[in-house]
Amino acid sequence: MNPSDEDLNCLLKAWTAPRSPDSLEGRLRRAYGDRVRSRTTVLSGEAGQQRKWSSGVWTRWIAQFAPTAGKVAAVMAGAVVLLAVITRAFPQSLNLVVPTGAIILDSEFLDYKNDGSYAVSEYRTSSFRRATVERDIIEGGETVLASSFPGDLLRTAAGDVLNPMRASLEPIAHSMIDPLFYKPGRAEYLRALAMTVTERIRKGCTPSNMWGRPMTVIGEETVLNYTTTVSQFAPEGGNFRFTEWFAPELDCFSLRSTTEKALPDGAFQLANERRVLKVTKNSSTTKAKEQNR
Amino acid sequence: MRGMPEQTDEALLDLAGRSETAFMLLFERHREVIFRVAYRLTNSAAAAEDITQECFLGLLDAPGRFDPARGSLRTYLFGAVRNHARRYHGLRDGDVDLEDTEVDETAEVSQMFLQQEQSQVIRQAISTLPLQQREALILFQYEELPLEEVAVILGIEVGAVKSRLQRARARLKRILTPYFQGSNKR
Numbered sequence: 001m002n003p004s005d006e007d008l009n010c011l012l013k014a015w016t017a018p019r020s021p022d023s024l025e026g027r028l029r030r031a032y033g034d035r036v037r038s039r040t041t042v043l044s045g046e047a048g049q050q051r052k053w054s055s056g057v058w059t060r061w062i063a064q065f066a067p068t069a070g071k072v073a074a075v076m077a078g079a080v081v082l083l084a085v086i087t088r089a090f091p092q093s094l095n096l097v098v099p100t101g102a103i104i105l106d107s108e109f110l111d112y113k114n115d116g117s118y119a120v121s122e123y124r125t126s127s128f129r130r131a132t133v134e135r136d137i138i139e140g141g142e143t144v145l146a147s148s149f150p151g152d153l154l155r156t157a158a159g160d161v162l163n164p165m166r167a168s169l170e171p172i173a174h175s176m177i178d179p180l181f182y183k184p185g186r187a188e189y190l191r192a193l194a195m196t197v198t199e200r201i202r203k204g205c206t207p208s209n210m211w212g213r214p215m216t217v218i219g220e221e222t223v224l225n226y227t228t229t230v231s232q233f234a235p236e237g238g239n240f241r242f243t244e245w246f247a248p249e250l251d252c253f254s255l256r257s258t259t260e261k262a263l264p265d266g267a268f269q270l271a272n273e274r275r276v277l278k279v280t281k282n283s284s285t286t287k288a289k290e291q292n293r
Numbered sequence: 294m295r296g297m298p299e300q301t302d303e304a305l306l307d308l309a310g311r312s313e314t315a316f317m318l319l320f321e322r323h324r325e326v327i328f329r330v331a332y333r334l335t336n337s338a339a340a341a342e343d344i345t346q347e348c349f350l351g352l353l354d355a356p357g358r359f360d361p362a363r364g365s366l367r368t369y370l371f372g373a374v375r376n377h378a379r380r381y382h383g384l385r386d387g388d389v390d391l392e393d394t395e396v397d398e399t400a401e402v403s404q405m406f407l408q409q410e411q412s413q414v415i416r417q418a419i420s421t422l423p424l425q426q427r428e429a430l431i432l433f434q435y436e437e438l439p440l441e442e443v444a445v446i447l448g449i450e451v452g453a454v455k456s457r458l459q460r461a462r463a464r465l466k467r468i469l470t471p472y473f474q475g476s477n478k479r
Contacts, residue, residue, distance in 0.1 A: 008469070011415060015333075015412050015415035015419070017328075017332045020329075024345060025317070029313065032316055033313075035350055035354075036310075189311070192304045193308060196300070200314060
């Protein structure tokens with residue numbers, strides 16, 4: 001007796017395919033990284049011949065401007081020193097670099113000892129730029145406005161000089177350098193980029209990755225009244241694990257992160273931690289330095 | 294921002310070469326269906342994993358090959374799976390497998406069917422089909438794609454798809470007859 005069409009359809013349904021393995025994602029991420037790197041290498045190789053020729057041309061071209069270049073370097077160094085003096089003398093000038101609408105975060109960094117006690121290694125005030133379509137900002141950019149290192153006066157002093165300089169110069173550098181990339185179709189690129197960021201936020205800050213490897217979502221917690229997605233990265237056979245608390249409402253900026261080291265018995269012990277203590281979402285500027293004192 | 298619509302596959306594909314996030318979103322969107330088809334075409338989870346990876350990486354190498362006017366990205370990916378599966382089976386691009394090769398319908402095979410799980414029986418029966426018939430059957434029967442889309446993926450006319458499906462089904466019925474008789478007796 002030959003089976004009917006219905007019999008056959010019923011029977012065909014019995015063959016189910018398995019779901020794709022979870023490991024496939026990590027594998028593809030690694031392959032993606034390799035592919036992007038190898039592409040860069042190929043490009044460098046192709047450009048190599050041209051560079052041999054062009055480097056001589058460039059050297060000669062620069063050489064003829066050498067006296068001018070020296071003067072330009074001297075002027076720039078002078079400007080940097082002046083900026084450092086101004087920001088030291090007038091800390092409130094720092095406020096100028098915090099863009100309207102930015103999110104300002106106060107954080108502390110903790111180092112844990114084996115007995116579970118901890119010491120604060122750094123206090124930091126930073127501004128976090130939300131994702132925009134005007135600039136190449138992916139997953140939020142943090143600008144350190146001020147930092148202090150308890151017990152380390154030298155490092156604190158260096159931060160006092162370098163942080164405001166970097167915070168002032170970074171936006172200028174971005175506005176000059178960013179437009180050089182992805183020239184054709186830049187508008188579409190930025191729009192699609194913003195949409196990618198949006199989709200990740202909408203999906204509760206997933207997927208997240210660390211060093212190109214996927215992080216695993218292990219739960220949800222409320223930190224400073226913000227719902228966060230807790231994601232973890234624990235490399236196979238590694239001696240540590242890294243956990244982050246991403247806040248979708250803050251464009252997936254992490255409000256807490258911990259690194260734990262593996263103990264011989266398989267348990268984990270906190271090694272260090274970053275904790276955001278305060279989030280300021282309005283546009284009013286913050287006297288960052290004063291807060292850190 | 295929350296109310297924004299989901300971006301299209303095309304928008305993500307434009308970004309994929311420069312943004313891992315965009316690339317992984319595309320992967321998340323299509324991974325299961327691509328893996329499933331690859332698995333059914335090769336009968337091997339390991340091969341399906343390799344093929345799925347190659348299909349997505351292929352998007353990075355030649356994004357210009359995908360033409361939205363000819364079909365969706367999903368259709369394009371199905372085509373890529375098919376090409377990889379053909380290579381897996383030792384066929385080069387452009388080669389055709391022999392549609393009317395007689396399959397082994399010996400009593401031993403039928404007897405073996407009786408001792409196996411239903412799912413395995415089907416898997417084995419389908420694996421005896423010529424690849425061209427198997428492709429048509431998997432896309433139409435299991436992925437429930439319309440005949441027109443199957444035709445685009447396989448690069449043939451709708452009529453040819455129908456004919457492959459008919460032959461595949463007839464052959465399956467023949468192969469599975471002893472199994473039906475066996476299960477009726479049981």
